[in-house]
Amino acid sequence: MTTTAPVGLADEQRAVLEAWLPGFRIERDHSWGLTSTVVLEVEHDGRRLVVKAADPRDGHFPRGVRAHRSWLGPWVEAGRAPRLLHLDEDTRILVTEFVPGDLVLGGPHELDPDVHRQAGALLAMMHGQGSVVDDTYCAREQATTLAWLDRPHRIAPETAARVRDVVEAWDLPPAVLVPTHGDWQPRNWVLDGGGAVHAIDFGRADLRPAATDFARLAAQQFRADPALEQAFVSGYGVDPREPAAWRRHLLREAVSTAAWAHQVGDEPFERQGLRMVDEALARVEVA
Structure with missing residues (x-):
């Protein structure tokens, strides 16, 4: 064109x-x-x-x-x-x-451990710029999750009711926030001719807990090969996913994905969101 x-x-x-x-x-x-x-x-x-x-x-x-x-x-x-x-x-x-190069999503390197290692190291650079403690972050995330449940969605009624019960019972501790990309996954990574990963698309950037930038990968590429998760964490340096906070975020991410995708008519993404809801609830049940 x-x-x-x-x-x-x-x-x-x-x-x-x-x-x-x-x-x-x-x-x-x-x-x-x-x-x-x-x-x-x-x-x-x-x-x-x-x-x-x-x-x-x-x-x-x-x-x-x-x-x-x-x-x-x-x-x-x-x-x-x-x-x-x-x-x-x-x-x-x-x-x-x-940014010249090839989008990693859908390409031959989407499931390449070295690409994920590089992506983890890049993310650590962004997250490492500083942090703030926010006493209200968890309460805001709770309110946002409940608001998504009040909007149109196709989460099964009994499942939605269980999600609501879980979310309303959340602990709301202070959270440590860092600069996050907000959509850290292969569709926002570009691989140049020398094999280096570059970052694009910053429309979801915000101050959030570091672990939130692991969520899109956990729902997608990490499911395909555990070696990708290991490589990503190796590049990042540590694993910031504290179990209780991670469970809360996965459930919030699942609900928002299912509801948003339904509202914009993205059926494949909606199916992913509904799966994410079931898996996030299963994590809660065994915790």
């Missing part, structure tokens, strides 16, 4: 982009389609760049901006994440460097 058409951009976003990158060409539309975020690979003056734009309802855009400003420094300086080049918060559009 090569076009000068402003795919998915509002008029004011197009005007800002044309002021930054006069004569740009859109090479590929990478937009996911399930959210309002527009992601375009563009060419300008012989250089490949990435444009991200969002409408006012999209909560991913400000999280991505915060990540670029506050947390991506170690990755950028190591050449493992794209540098922010242009930003207009009023019109909600930004431009970053393009």
Whole structure:
């Protein structure tokens, strides 16, 4: 795809982009389609760049901006994440460097232990920038999980009732929060020609417990091969998954996955979420 058409951009976003990158060409539309975020690979003056734009309802855009400003420094300086080049918060559009290489998801290296070891080491760089103690984090996560249960979903009624009972009985201790990616998995890893892993897509970045960045992998790739989990933890350096907190997070992640996927019509992801709910409840029952 090569076009000068402003795919998915509002008029004011197009005007800002044309002021930054006069004569740009859109090479590929990478937009996911399930959210309002527009992601375009563009060419300008012989250089490949990435444009991200969002409408006012999209909560991913400000999280991505915060990540670029506050947390991506170690990755950028190591050449493992794209540098922010242009930003207009009023019109909600930004431009970053393009990360060349192959997306790990669906490729021949998705289940490569060395890739997972590298991903663990990269994550440790981000998490290691500092921490804060938050007395209200667990209570917020409890409220969020219960709110997901109140929205449309296809979790079986008896299962939903059991989840609600478990969540309402959660202990709510203080939590140690670090800068997290929020969607740390192979669809956000790019492997360059030299075999190095790079990070992309920071729209879910936030301060959270470190273990939360293990959850997407635990629900997917780690199930395929335990050696991947071992390699990832080896790269990370330690295993931050305290058992009780990990059980709470897996259940919250499961409920939100099942409900969100149902609401946006992503049936394969919804099936994964429903499986995750059953598995998270089973962990609670044997604890």
